[in-house]
Amino acid sequence: MTQQEILNILGDVRHPGKGDKSVIELGMVKGVEVEGNRVTVTLSFPKHRDPLTEYLVGSTRATIIRAFGEGIEAEVKTVVEEAPAAAKKKSLDLDFSQVSGVKHIIGVASGKGGVGKSTVAVNLAIALARLGFKVGLADADVYGPSVPVMTATEGQTPLAENDGDKEWIMPIEKYGVKWMSIGYFAEKGQALIWRGPMACNALKQMVLQVVWGELDYLLIDMPPGTGDIHISLVQDIPMEGAVIVTTPQTVALADVEKGVNMFLNPGISKPVFGLVENMAWFTPEEHPDEKYYIFGKDGGRKMAEEMGIDLLGQIPLVQSIREGGDQGEPVALGTRPDGLAFISLAEALSSKLG
Secondary structure, rough: OOOHHHHHHHHHHHOOOOEEEEOOOOOOEEEEEOOOOEEEEEEEEOOOOOOHHHHHHHHHHHHHHHOOOOOOEHHHHHEEEOOOOOOOHHHHHHHHHHHHOEEEEEEOOOOOOOHHHHHHHHHHHHHHHHHHEEEOOOOOOOOOHHHHOOOOOOOOOOOEEHHHHHHHHEEEEEEOOEEEHHHHOOOOOOOOOHHHHHHHHHHHHHOOOOOOOOOEEEEHHHHHHHHHHHHHHHHHHHEEEEEEEEEEHHHHHHHHHHHEEEEEEEEOOOOEEEEEEEEEEEOOOOOOOOOOOOOOOOHHHHHHHHHOOEEEEEEEEEEHHHHHHHHHHOOHHHHHHHHHHHHHHHHHHHHHHH
């Protein structure tokens, strides 16, 4: 085990927020010491805190142990230094021309899966369109794209236009909303088995390579959770802020704080416009005035108060919401109480953003 061998394998340690370049390419490796079965690597970070510091430290250590075996003692140290001016520029050549006509880019996120985030995102987009706004939605839930099913646009393939050496994607338009999803480019039932950096690049394409035109709102249905993909996406997309979706039960609320803190982290520093409590109560279709709090009562409201953020809306658990999503006819298209709940949510969000 030599210093050069260590440097060679560190080429596999990639920085998701720096164009998937390795720590070697980025000049982050400032020292490698080998003494017997002990390896010490020193990584350099710029003066401002990199939100992926812990990830890169762990990835570096794991890469060394994976290459040379469990008997190796691997230590990763970090140093902070001012980055040169040239290195402070974005490493990705991102083109923001297609979102220059968008007034508000809003992420719809959740701390965990299974809370109905995509259902809320799709219905919120339609509700905003019903209020007279120009709206688009980018389905960035790359491992579980659901927009094609929920809008009955499965099987449609977006057109592409060439402009010199660049290719632009035309969104699918339906219900007064412009839709884009990785699901339009995958075969039905095909699993998208992508590593993080590849998924990050695909998600950025779903936003930055699409001809959105003039929009009041572009909603981004983000993947659930708070991992590296989310950090990279939020840092490279000019997102104004986010809406967090949860359900009332404790197990979901426990992850809300993680989601909120991800956006408020100094390395990201994006406002959270409010919380949406989905499945707030169950209402039988034949008894529309009855409410059964099967997941607990006002959990989202209490969490919003504790965290000092607004509760933008409470969405009931109604069978028609699930049926509408499965049939490609979102309930926000109608005038029943469940549909009007999304109209109220859209009004609250648009009012907050002025």
